[in-house]
Amino acid sequence: MRSLLRRQAWVASDRGRQHDVTGEGAALYGVGAEVGPAVRTEDLTKTYGSVRALKSVSMSVPAGSVHALVGENGAGKSTMLGILAGRTTPSGGRIEIYGSEPRYGDPRAARRAGVVAIYQELTIVPALSAEANVFLPNPVVRGGMLSSQRMRARYVELCEQVGVKAVSAGTPAGHLSVAEQQLLEILRALVSDTRIILFDEPTASLAVPERRSLLTLIRDLRERGVTIIFVSHNLDEVLEIADDVTVFRNGHLVISDRRPQFTKPSLVRAMIGNKDNRVLAEMIEDSSGPAAATRRPARPAPTSSSTAPPVLAVSGLTVPGAVEGVELEIHAGEILGIGGLVGSGRTTVLRSMSGLEPRARGRMWLDGREVSWPHTVRQALRYGIALVPEDRKAQGLVLSMSAMENIAMSDYRRVARAGFVTDRMVERATQELSRTFGLQEGRLRHQASKLSGGNQQKLLIARWQHRLPRVLLADEPTRGIDVGVKTEVLSTLESMVAKGLALVLVSSELEEVTAVAHRVLVLSEGAHVGTLIPSGDNRISVTDILHLAFRSGSDQQALSRSLQSGA
């Protein structure tokens, strides 16, 4: 109780300061100068064996500001976050949190200093109620017993304070959405005396409306004087919400400045350094949203489409409770995008076609010949339909096995001679692929778990190139990988399509879908609401997808908010 009062006291004082502030970023420095920085690091260094993850990083985060850490995978931003959270012990250098030096590598010490970290893998106990999760580290106790009454009251109070609709307190947390679970973690942080919240990719697994409300919540927290430090791959978000941005590259702090000093291209340039200029240019344009779409010439639909029947046609695909009445057809050499928000049934459609949904019903034609719906993966593979799953680590890779093994496992028969397989045969069979996929051959024998996210994704795609399916279903092939590698992965897929593969692409980055797809099928809440086909010079835009996706839904507010974020 005492701590709560103290917190409210300083929140109030900070809020007082904030009121006469108009220009967010600039004026905040004034506040920071008065109370001193929330976090200051000096020559912070971290080495793992021979690898230096952080090289002498000195930075300062003003109190009550939102600070973004950006950089490619392995640039050092997550290490930085880990050190601040006390999860990682620095190898050298110094940290100050509100002027005092915490004990390093001790998460409890960091907590005592008022630092709470919220990671992508949430630390929610699914079986406990929402309320119990919020009070997990600091239960309200009276006479040695938990006081559920008081906790309930505090819970409602907290929800009001942060201005969110209270999630029903008794619901088991496991039944809540990711966004709601994340909210519980934020509430949990507020229960204790939290002054600094660290977020790792806070919006990565959220749908657009949820992203918006999280960003709003982050702004509210800042108003209350909480300092937010977050890592994000989403540069639009960074530019939208951060007061300051720090860019890491290869463990170095490249630049740390106020947000208005950056534009998206300049951020990307700072992140990737002096890479091939062509890649760079493509990347900046690709990632700069629908405007870039006009740059590329409109793709002509594959010429074969008029004469040959589609490689794959589906009608009336229904999975009870998930999708209903989806129709699609796809020709060889064509990319069909599936647009829609998280939860619109995109993944279910792909899973059904790859034989993973036993309850799926529908009709399927291969080359115009009707076949029975695949209900096992093996049946789908016999039809030539393969899936690159959404969750690389849980569903895609065997992390304990070597990279080359992960490629070859889609079809060992292609590798084996007289029924025997040796490592060298596997290596030889996968070398060619690794070259075309831009994987270093020297890494083929390394464990898949040691490769970067981008390289792991390439393994999954190379796996299917090894087996050569006719239709590839790619679910979020660019999620969580470096900006630079994203383009590589997409162009690899495009080159496979150029050789006659039919590709169905699902991505939360709708810009990506519009950039590479010939046609876009739009789903909304499990219903097939339309298919976008570019006519003449007009490219499909993200706005088109969102319009279509929301036309059927009643949530007009969400529409307008999403359009703001999309445009």
Added chain:
Amino acid sequence: MTETHRPTENSAGTSIKPPMTQAAAEAPMRPNRYLTSADLLLRYAMVLVLVVLTIIAESFYHGFFHFANLNIAIDQAVPVGIIAVGMTFVIIGGGFDLSVGSTYAGAGVIFASVSNHMPLWVAFICTVIGGLVAGGVNAVIITKLNVNTFIATLASSSVILGAAYVYAPSGSVSATASGFAALGTDEWGGIWIATYTLVAVLVVGGVALSRTPYGRSVYAIGGNKEAARLCGMRVKMIQGSTFLISGACAAVAGVITASQTGVGSATIGTDTALDVITVVIIGGTSLLGGEGAMWRTFVGILIWGTLTNIFGTLAISSSVQLLITGGVLVFAVSMDSLSRRLRH
């Protein structure tokens, strides 16, 4: 194994080298990250343990390395070793087989009783079929009824042992057939036939595990079932088949023990399952599946054999035996988790 017989493949192999070194040159940033000395040490820690144990044994009683002693040491480890080969498949495939002890004991009973009425080879085949049936039952319970392997085999273990007692209420069947003891007690070139059997099972198992598409699928399934399924592997069939292998191995081991003792006894398998799991894990195969190797099981067998030999020769009390075996197992498992932490 196949390359050595094919010069063409070898020449192709050498022609691959230049691009490989080139690729290595492309990544000069962190050459040693993936094979640090600590990693190597952990990976081969159990080989070191074996060497140290043999040195300890030799220093306590000269004569450990004498042929006769080694011959006996290995011979004693044959039944456990053979079952461990099957268990290696099961564990790498992500399961456990606690029923091997009962199958092992039951197999001895079947072998002894059938051999009293039929030719030995018929008895042998019947016994192996019995082992396969036991494994098949496990496979069905696990893959069709989706029961956890631990629980399923715990239950079937009890059922199999119960069946053996129903068949032979006294718990043992004496064998009367001439030549019954051949597999257990005959020698060839001074080495027991049983030892050759173990070596043969190890080699066949090792090749099947590391050099066939089947074996690699076992690794993939143990490492990540979902990924294996998405690759079109017959996950259930392959996982089920590891229990067939395990059952057959236990049956062969039962035949050898019956042959060595001249009796098919239902009481011999009480500790077998845990002994066998200990052997597999001591070698460094991961308890969690997906990682391990047959040579590791071989190392485990040698460590186990050496320990048994030390215990027997020095007449170490069973309480101390338990302490030492437990200590070695803890060491092996902590090496596994240490190297895992280092690598991930």
